[in-house]
Amino acid sequence: MRSYGQYCSVAKALDVIGDRWTLLLVRELLLQGGCRYTDLLAGLPGISTNLLGDRLRHLEVNGLVQREAAPPPVATTLYHLTDAGRELEAVIRALGRFGARYMADFSDAEEFRSHWLAFPVSELLEDADPAGPLAVIEIRGGDRPASIELEGGQLRTTTTAAQNPDLILTGPAPLVLGLLTRQLTTAGAEQLGLTVEGSSSVLRRLRYLGPAAIDADRLTG
Numbered sequence: 001m002r003s004y005g006q007y008c009s010v011a012k013a014l015d016v017i018g019d020r021w022t023l024l025l026v027r028e029l030l031l032q033g034g035c036r037y038t039d040l041l042a043g044l045p046g047i048s049t050n051l052l053g054d055r056l057r058h059l060e061v062n063g064l065v066q067r068e069a070a071p072p073p074v075a076t077t078l079y080h081l082t083d084a085g086r087e088l089e090a091v092i093r094a095l096g097r098f099g100a101r102y103m104a105d106f107s108d109a110e111e112f113r114s115h116w117l118a119f120p121v122s123e124l125l126e127d128a129d130p131a132g133p134l135a136v137i138e139i140r141g142g143d144r145p146a147s148i149e150l151e152g153g154q155l156r157t158t159t160t161a162a163q164n165p166d167l168i169l170t171g172p173a174p175l176v177l178g179l180l181t182r183q184l185t186t187a188g189a190e191q192l193g194l195t196v197e198g199s200s201s202v203l204r205r206l207r208y209l210g211p212a213a214i215d216a217d218r219l220t221g
Helices: 009-017 022-032 037-043 049-061 089-102 114-124 173-180 186-191 200-205 216-220
Strands: 065-069 077-081 125-127 135-140 146-151 154-158 167-170 195-198 206-208
Touching (some): 022 037, 022 114, 049 065, 114 125, 114 154, 167 173, 167 200, 173 186, 186 195, 195 200
Parallel strands (some): 135 167
Antiparallel strands (some): 135 146, 146 154
């Protein structure tokens, strides 16, 4: 890994985490917890196995990642963030907030994984009716179902199918994002190909706190 050669805390941080894929690897370990090597490969579409190995070793050497030998029935090596590595969560969340403005730029070739919803949902959406009952939105648009739960003013995400969702959204991620942020109407999203099942009234519980995340004209044009 090349160094900037500067006696500056920002430069020294980038010496450790500034290489391509490194912060996305940290994202995966934050979202998934202890990960097998194959879990990381699945969550980082496009990375080569050799490069992933290099990035993991670099983070281990710098005290941000540690490995453990999990006992049966897992019986494999699991990778975890250290306490120092978990301090990067604030960085990842800040990047997620900053990057929301660029979500309008998308292509059909881009990959999407359901668990990536966790940071934008928790950072950019809030429950506008914290006194309301539990409400669950299930999203089917990635590699596996994901759910958003609203209760007591808190939003939680899980990567499991909900037992009794109030609303199910099935379709491409940009349409789901447009509807969740209320930059698309339910009727408009359905016309573009999103399948909406259940009570769309739960969407009124969501308040979007970020910049424009989609280009509605591009979607509708």
